[in-house]
Amino acid sequence: MAKQPMLKFVDVARDMPVKRTADERNKDFDEIYAEYADAKAAEQASRCSQCGVPYCQSHCPLHNNIPDWLLMTATGRLEEAYQISQATNTFPEICGRICPQDRLCEGNCVIEQSGHGTVTIGSVEKYITDTAWERGWVKEIVPFAERGESVGIIGAGPAGLAAADVLRRAGVQVAVYDRNDRAGGLLTYGIPGFKLEKDVVMRRVEQLERAGVKFVLNCNIGEDLSFQALRGQHDAVLIATGVYKTRDLKGPGAGATGIVAALDYLTASNKVSFGDEVAEYDNGTLNAAGKKVVVIGGGDTAMDCVRTAIRQGATSVKCLYRRDRHNMPGSQREVANAEEEGVTFVWLTNPKAFSGEPVSGVVVQRMKLGDPDSSGRQSPVPVEGSEYTEDADLVIKALGFEPEDLPAAWSEPELPVSRWGTVQVEFNSGATRLADVYAAGDIVRGASLVVWAIKDGRDSATAILKSFDAAREIAAE
Numbered sequence: 116m117a118k119q120p121m122l123k124f125v126d127v128a129r130d131m132p133v134k135r136t137a138d139e140r141n142k143d144f145d146e147i148y149a150e151y152a153d154a155k156a157a158e159q160a161s162r163c164s165q166c167g168v169p170y171c172q173s174h175c176p177l178h179n180n181i182p183d184w185l186l187m188t189a190t191g192r193l194e195e196a197y198q199i200s201q202a203t204n205t206f207p208e209i210c211g212r213i214c215p216q217d218r219l220c221e222g223n224c225v226i227e228q229s230g231h232g233t234v235t236i237g238s239v240e241k242y243i244t245d246t247a248w249e250r251g252w253v254k255e256i257v258p259f260a261e262r263g264e265s266v267g268i269i270g271a272g273p274a275g276l277a278a279a280d281v282l283r284r285a286g287v288q289v290a291v292y293d294r295n296d297r298a299g300g301l302l303t304y305g306i307p308g309f310k311l312e313k314d315v316v317m318r319r320v321e322q323l324e325r326a327g328v329k330f331v332l333n334c335n336i337g338e339d340l341s342f343q344a345l346r347g348q349h350d351a352v353l354i355a356t357g358v359y360k361t362r363d364l365k366g367p368g369a370g371a372t373g374i375v376a377a378l379d380y381l382t383a384s385n386k387v388s389f390g391d392e393v394a395e396y397d398n399g400t401l402n403a404a405g406k407k408v409v410v411i412g413g414g415d416t417a418m419d420c421v422r423t424a425i426r427q428g429a430t431s432v433k434c435l436y437r438r439d440r441h442n443m444p445g446s447q448r449e450v451a452n453a454e455e456e457g458v459t460f461v462w463l464t465n466p467k468a469f470s471g472e473p474v475s476g477v478v479v480q481r482m483k484l485g486d487p488d489s490s491g492r493q494s495p496v497p498v499e500g501s502e503y504t505e506d507a508d509l510v511i512k513a514l515g516f517e518p519e520d521l522p523a524a525w526s527e528p529e530l531p532v533s534r535w536g537t538v539q540v541e542f543n544s545g546a547t548r549l550a551d552v553y554a555a556g557d558i559v560r561g562a563s564l565v566v567w568a569i570k571d572g573r574d575s576a577t578a579i580l581k582s583f584d585a586a587r588e589i590a591a592e
């Protein structure tokens with residue numbers, strides 16, 4: 116068992132040479148802290164009962180071999196734990212931070228099910244890979260041999276990046292196109308830094324860049340480069356564009372100044388955290404400081420908005436959701452965090468109108484839960500005569516996202532899409548009906564999760580490699 120950190124610190128201090136620089140002292144402290152954290156991770160990992168029915172694993176979209184890497188961590192074999200963990204997950208340290216574990220691995224841990232509190236799988240996963248980076252176990256991506264084929268990936272979010280990783284390791288020439296000025300997709304500009312530090316994302320982007328993946332940023336496919344031209348430049352194309360059409364508010368006054376889209380608000384906040392100058396943040400349009408903030412919606416985006424507003428110094432933050440706590444789509448853990456931080460949830464409420472220009476209030480209709488709909492969820496029904504006004508000088512719309520109309524935007528009517536606008540693909544391979552065009556992530560599933568985007572990106576990349584190999588075999592015959 117590892118020593119207590121303070122005892123070790125005193126021992127180290129006693130053995131220290133007389134003169135040490137601040138950096139050397141910090142290094143000593145880091146090593147001690149790392150040992151302490153190893154012990155904590157091992158303590159948590161040793162709670163895994165190795166039950167033999169790993170529901171945690173079957174409820175992880177990547178089917179991560181959780182029991183094995185917990186066993187390695189519990190027995191101090193951290194590098195092996197990292198090797199097992201990274202074999203199935205391209206970005207374990209990212210998933211460990213932002214997967215809704217209560218709905219996935221941890222929610223299905225048998226220790227949790229038996230009422231003893233889950234093994235904190237996500238924290239251990241994060242710790243293993245953070246440690247691997249610190250100790251140099253994360254190796255550069257070096258293809259075994261270069262291949263002649265090239266793939267163009269549209270979208271540098273988790274789906275596109277995971278695919279780029281698989282393809283580049285296999286020696287394929289990879290170019291990733293993104294209309295943003297930085298790679299990462301929603302990892303960079305959606306999810307706030309207090310949940311996912313931006314240097315953790317950029318470290319992965321830089322690793323891919325060093326491996327030879329070419330990032331073509333500020334390039335909007337359909338505007339700066341046509342989809343057809345892109346197809347002409349590559350042997351295969353992967354569409355990983357995510358979903359960005361914001362669902363809008365209805366009702367009188369919904370267009371008032373001071374009513375903003377969640378992603379504009381979060382993007383501004385994330386850009387500021389990179390040190391960028393953002394005029395709409397500086398002039399207060401996308402800044403909650405000193406304001407009464409009302410966020411409308413009950414998903415994870417709404418949770419990110421309310422928690423960002425608290426951090427920016429809002430005077431009050433309220434979240435309006437039309438169903439009750441039990442029926443909200445966002446993670447319960449996030450709700451608990453938001454409540455602890457001072458957010459008020461006003462359940463069973465729907466905005467009916469907005470007063471003032473700029474906005475000064477939200478006219479709210481109270482709701483009750485009625486009969487279940489076809490999905491089995493109880494539908495919210497207005498309570499007549501229950502309207503009242505919530506004061507607000509910043510209203511953030513967090514009602515969810517839908518796919519953009521890609522066939523129209525790209526003048527490609529043959530691109531197959533569902534009635535919701537998601538790209539239709541073959542199960543597992545991500546192949547579309549268009550020759551050598553694949554799709555992955557939210558643009559296929561609708562707004563989903565990072566871990567699913569990673570899985571889709573890996574699966575599509577594997578299918579693309581298989582198709583290249585098949586073409587080579589045919590050419591050799």
Ligand SMILES: Cc1cc2nc3c(=O)[nH]c(=O)nc-3n(C[C@H](O)[C@H](O)[C@H](O)COP(=O)(O)OP(=O)(O)OC[C@H]3O[C@@H](n4cnc5c(N)ncnc54)[C@H](O)[C@@H]3O)c2cc1C
Binds near residue numbers: 301
């Ligand atoms: C605010 C917010 C918080 C979230 N929090 C979580 C969370 O905590 N945990 C979790 O698991 N999931 C979370 N999600 C969901 C998660 O971020 C997404 O499921 C995931 O990022 C989808 O990955 P993707 O690669 O498919 O798309 P994205 O991450 O959306 O990346 C798509 C990329 O494509 C680019 N693009 C789009 N169109 C074009 C074009 N025409 N030309 C060039 N580039 C283009 C975009 O600029 C973007 O960079 C959150 C989502 C939001 C909005």
Ligand code: SF4
Binds near residue numbers: 174175176178179219
């Ligand atoms: S990837 Fe997500 S669901 Fe899978 S083990 Fe890690 S935290 Fe759990």
